[in-house]
Amino acid sequence: MVFISATRARVTRPLYKLPFSLHSILSILQLNRASGKLCAKFRWRPNEFWTLIAWQDKASMLAYRNTGAHRRAMPKLTLWCDEASFVHWYQESAELPNWQAVEQRMMEQGKLVKVGHPS
Template identity: 45%
Template sequence: MHISLTRLRLRSLRFLPAFMVYALRSESQVRSASGFHKGSLLPDRKFTFWTMTMWDSAESMRAYMTSGAHKAAMPKLLHWCDQASVTHWQQDGDSLPSWEEAEFRMRTEGRPSKVLHPASGHTDLTFESPRLRPFKTIAKR
């Protein structure tokens, strides 16, 4: 299975309403995406949002990422976020990793995504440890 993990921190509360609209549209899109198995959303402190999704393959994840609501949201994140990072890995089994493992993977294997207004900690992934509860499960339709 292919695991995709993202971490986004909004640089201002003023971006939250529009971000939430795109997030809900992207969540709706992923639920019916070909190759998607399951996922989890973790709202963290300071307008930070983590997503973890499980896919048949990297190709099915990329097809989702480069289409529909998700594709429309991506350019906006350049302006909205001051920290953003991503990582991917392969694993056996059909269980999502724990959020503790996800944080470890992001710190050790992750890479920063492009943002126009980077904050301290963006480039070297020295962000605060996430608040691990509550999280939301994303199920396939």
């Protein structure tokens, strides 16, 4: 089984877009070296950043999440974002679903991340 992780972060205040983007790029660079990452795709929309990553297992995702650039960025989300959410699931293959399926799963099963100024 493959562990899938999807995240969505919304940054609406112009003041926070540049630091959010910088930390996102640093986190992607970290991801490119992460052990256990099978494949990933990203989606930038106005004010939104989505990630979709297939991992060998949950432990690989946690090792990435809890270290490096990603760990340094996480506490800042409460300031930068007015919405943030994630959803995890297991599936048979590492083939990533389309964004419409990810959005649906996020709506049905996603968990909200506490932010300082929710929309």
